[in-house]
Amino acid sequence: MYQYDDDNRRIVRERVAQFRDQVRRRLDGALSEEEFRPLRLQNGLYLQRHAYMLRVAIPYGILSTTQLRQLALIARRWDRDYGHFTTRQNIQYNWPKLEDVPDILDALADVEMHAIQTSGNCIRNTTSDPFAGVARDEVADPRPVCELIRQWSTFHPEFAYLPRKFKIAVTGAENDRAAIAAHDIGIRLVRNDEGRVGAAVYAGGGLGRTPVLATLVNGFVELTDLLSYIEAILRVYNLSGDRKNKYKARIKILVKTMGADAFRAAVEEEFTAIRQGALQLDTTELDRMATFFAPPTWTTGLPPLDPASLPDDERPRFERWLQRNTHDHRAEGYRIVSISLKSPERPPGDATSAQMDLLADLADEFSLGEVRVTHEQNLVLPHVEEHRLPDLWRALDQHALATPNIGTLTDMICCPGLDFCALANAGSISVARSITDRFDNLDYLYDLGELQLKISGCINACGHHHVGHIGILGINKNDEEWYQIMLGGSATDDASLGRIIGPAVPREKVPDVLEAILHTYVQQREGEERFLDTYRRLGAKPFKEAAYADHP
Amino acid sequence: MRIIRDLEIVEDNRTRVPDDQPLPDGPVLVSLDRWRQDRDTLRERGDVGVYLSPEEDTHDLLDDLQDLPAIAFELPKFADGRPYSRARLLRERHEYDGELRAFGDVLRDQLLYLHRCGFNAFEVRADKDLDDALRGLRDFTVALQPASAPPPFGADV
Ligand code: SF4
Numbered sequence: 037m038y039q040y041d042d043d044n045r046r047i048v049r050e051r052v053a054q055f056r057d058q059v060r061r062r063l064d065g066a067l068s069e070e071e072f073r074p075l076r077l078q079n080g081l082y083l084q085r086h087a088y089m090l091r092v093a094i095p096y097g098i099l100s101t102t103q104l105r106q107l108a109l110i111a112r113r114w115d116r117d118y119g120h121f122t123t124r125q126n127i128q129y130n131w132p133k134l135e136d137v138p139d140i141l142d143a144l145a146d147v148e149m150h151a152i153q154t155s156g157n158c159i160r161n162t163t164s165d166p167f168a169g170v171a172r173d174e175v176a177d178p179r180p181v182c183e184l185i186r187q188w189s190t191f192h193p194e195f196a197y198l199p200r201k202f203k204i205a206v207t208g209a210e211n212d213r214a215a216i217a218a219h220d221i222g223i224r225l226v227r228n229d230e231g232r233v234g235a236a237v238y239a240g241g242g243l244g245r246t247p248v249l250a251t252l253v254n255g256f257v258e259l260t261d262l263l264s265y266i267e268a269i270l271r272v273y274n275l276s277g278d279r280k281n282k283y284k285a286r287i288k289i290l291v292k293t294m295g296a297d298a299f300r301a302a303v304e305e306e307f308t309a310i311r312q313g314a315l316q317l318d319t320t321e322l323d324r325m326a327t328f329f330a331p332p333t334w335t336t337g338l339p340p341l342d343p344a345s346l347p348d349d350e351r352p353r354f355e356r357w358l359q360r361n362t363h364d365h366r367a368e369g370y371r372i373v374s375i376s377l378k379s380p381e382r383p384p385g386d387a388t389s390a391q392m393d394l395l396a397d398l399a400d401e402f403s404l405g406e407v408r409v410t411h412e413q414n415l416v417l418p419h420v421e422e423h424r425l426p427d428l429w430r431a432l433d434q435h436a437l438a439t440p441n442i443g444t445l446t447d448m449i450c451c452p453g454l455d456f457c458a459l460a461n462a463g464s465i466s467v468a469r470s471i472t473d474r475f476d477n478l479d480y481l482y483d484l485g486e487l488q489l490k491i492s493g494c495i496n497a498c499g500h501h502h503v504g505h506i507g508i509l510g511i512n513k514n515d516e517e518w519y520q521i522m523l524g525g526s527a528t529d530d531a532s533l534g535r536i537i538g539p540a541v542p543r544e545k546v547p548d549v550l551e552a553i554l555h556t557y558v559q560q561r562e563g564e565e566r567f568l569d570t571y572r573r574l575g576a577k578p579f580k581e582a583a584y585a586d587h588p
Numbered sequence: 589m590r591i592i593r594d595l596e597i598v599e600d601n602r603t604r605v606p607d608d609q610p611l612p613d614g615p616v617l618v619s620l621d622r623w624r625q626d627r628d629t630l631r632e633r634g635d636v637g638v639y640l641s642p643e644e645d646t647h648d649l650l651d652d653l654q655d656l657p658a659i660a661f662e663l664p665k666f667a668d669g670r671p672y673s674r675a676r677l678l679r680e681r682h683e684y685d686g687e688l689r690a691f692g693d694v695l696r697d698q699l700l701y702l703h704r705c706g707f708n709a710f711e712v713r714a715d716k717d718l719d720d721a722l723r724g725l726r727d728f729t730v731a732l733q734p735a736s737a738p739p740p741f742g743a744d745v
Contacts, residue, residue: 043730046743054727058697074667075697157667187732193704194676194735197669274673279642309681314734 037098037406038183038328040148047191048145051152055079056138063135078196080154081137085458090129090137091154092144096164096182096206097125097409101396104407106147108392114140119392121377121385123449123500124203125163125409126154130456152190157198159189159270163205165213166410169329170372170418172364176225176233178208180325181262184317188263195270199277199285202270203242215411215527217241217249218503220287221269228256235262239269239299240291243497247533248288251296253303259322261307263315268306272299331366332404332419338369341422354429356478357440362425371422373403375415375432376439376447380472383465384450385413394435402428412449414442445487445554446472449500453493453510454517460493462510462517467491467546474547484554486566488526503527505568506553507534508546517543523553523579524571537580552582590718592699592710593687595725595740597718600709602658604639604691611636617660617689620644623652631655637687642668650682658687658709665693672705679706679736696724706736
């Protein structure tokens with residue numbers, strides 16, 4: 037992974053010193069809360085329902101075990117012994133004290149981490165494919181590009197006060213695991229006819245109140261030009277994005293108002309003007325960045341996995357986990373392992389300090405010291421020797437980290453909702469919990485197959501409900517929590533936005549409605565069809581009828 | 589009035605003149621409208637600069653850059669990022685080398701970014717301490733991306 041150079045180390049420390057001073061000025065009254073707010077936001081510090089919340093960047097979702105242990109230590113020393121992994125591959129602490137935050141930032145800097153630009157109207161942490169560098173379907177490794185973007189965007193002086201927040205995602209694989217269509221800028225690495233790697237650049241995607249899928253701006257930008265191209269997009273947006281109405285301020289609205297062609301023309305004009313400038317990269321720089329992400333030395337000639345060696349009472353559970361929670365690896369004899377943070381015991385995405393420490397130990401023992409965070413709020417051990425999977429599984433299972441539900445209904449994305457978020461209408465976590473309780477039969481879950489359930493506690497859509505195969509949105513009706521159900525969304529290559537199927541339902545009805553919808557799917561599916569495909573074939577009608585059968 | 593110019597606190601007498609007031613002697617800043625209307629006479633004075641609201645583009649000034657000793661951008665809310673882009677364009681694309689001034693909600697914690705985007709003069713908000721504001725320019729001594737200017741106080745200073 038990337039190692040900080042002197043400038044990176046220095047700038048992160050300087051940031052801590054700057055923020056320490058800002059906190060001091062806030063506490064002694066020299067800064068008003070109004071003045072302090074945008075400053076703390078640029079350090080990922082929100083004021084939540086009960087306390088401050090600190091969001092720490094995990095650049096493109098990659099963690100060393102040293103970093104993961106430090107995250108555990110922070111949770112233990114300054115928070116309530118757990119952290120929450122988010123859909124943007126970050127981690128959030130829900131209970132830090134304002135006066136402790138500078139020390140937390142120092143502890144992060146010790147392991148080359150920070151909370152820079154994890155909120156505020158600036159360029160946020162870049163996200164990527166959690167299987168980068170190990171996926172079989174990879175065209176090119178997205179991580180060097182992500183790191184270039186991270187450095188370019190860190191304290192970019194021109195783009196600290198954009199009309200709204202700005203999120204960039206990069207994928208280098210055929211299957212998009214980074215949801216690029218749902219981002220302000222989405223980048224897909226592609227090969228041109230000559231076999232050269234470049235970037236297809238999309239812009240104007242985003243969820244929230246007005247969900248929009250991103251538009252292709254340029255099908256092939258040379259990697260040497262990529263930073264200039266992104267800077268051109270940001271400049272057009274910074275100058276022309278709406279600043280009067282916060283709900284119209286995202287770049288998606290600008291692309292819509294200008295029209296894709298006019299937007300593209302404006303970007304290309306700006307790009308042409310700066311293309312030969314200081315941001316142009318040369319191939320030496322690209323190569324140098326790539327060396328940080330060179331593949332580790334994978335062992336060859338490893339013994340095969342032999343599930344028959346497991347005792348009879350363990351084997352079925354192991355095989356279930358093997359099937360659901362592990363994935364093909366580029367190298368022979370290895371698998372990628374997903375760790376589900378969706379166990380019935382904890383809210384989706386939460387991990388305790390003890391779990392983080394344990395995973396760090398296991399990653400050292402089984403995965404070349406590397407951990408990834410996924411956009412589905414799970415963790416990944418990217419390099420596990422196949423024949424050692426039974427040992428790993430046993431260790432995980434003992435700590436409730438082997439829930440074999442990756443990609444199924446209960447592997448849901450869920451925002452913090454009423455439990456923490458000041459904007460929430462609904463307790464998304466408790467709804468998630470009622471669903472997990474209802475669908476606790478693993479055979480049934482597997483039978484339902486691949487299913488993405490996404491839950492947001494309000495229209496801001498942090499739980500990405502628009503792009504769930506099934507999306508659930510909490511709304512407020514006469515001071516009661518109600519839930520809208522939408523079907524047919526997807527965030528991957530076949531990206532689409534879900535549609536509301538009917539009137540909102542009260543909270544206690546949500547599991548029943550889901551059950552009815554899924555029952556209809558099981559009855560109507562053809563062959564191996566996924567829920568999403570059945571829905572696309574049949575439309576909303578049969579699902580709607582089933583969902584509202586007992587209260588017309 | 590005391591302002592920060594070229595990294596120092598200095599006495600400055602360039603006044604911003606509202607449209608309904610006559611122009612005094614000495615260096616002044618006029619609105620874009622006034623400049624458009626009286627361009628020829630104002631240009632002859634040689635000491636007239638222009639101030640712009642965040643809504644106003646610099647487009648109409650591009651032909652006059654060599655006649656303008658100063659261009660001032662209002663930051664009515666410091667979280668409005670447009671002047672940052674406009675300043676960079678003036679410096680880098682149009683090679684403007686006169687004074688670029690920020691006024692309005694100009695605070696310590698934005699000074700370094702403004703400087704890096706090409707601003708060299710700051711009318712710090714009246715209730716704030718100038719020495720304290722000047723310290724903001726030292727917050728970072730390195731930068732991870734090119735812009736109009738590097739941090740003014742480098743790592744070895
Ligand atoms: S979707 Fe709404 S309730 Fe959920 S975290 Fe986002 S703002 Fe809060």
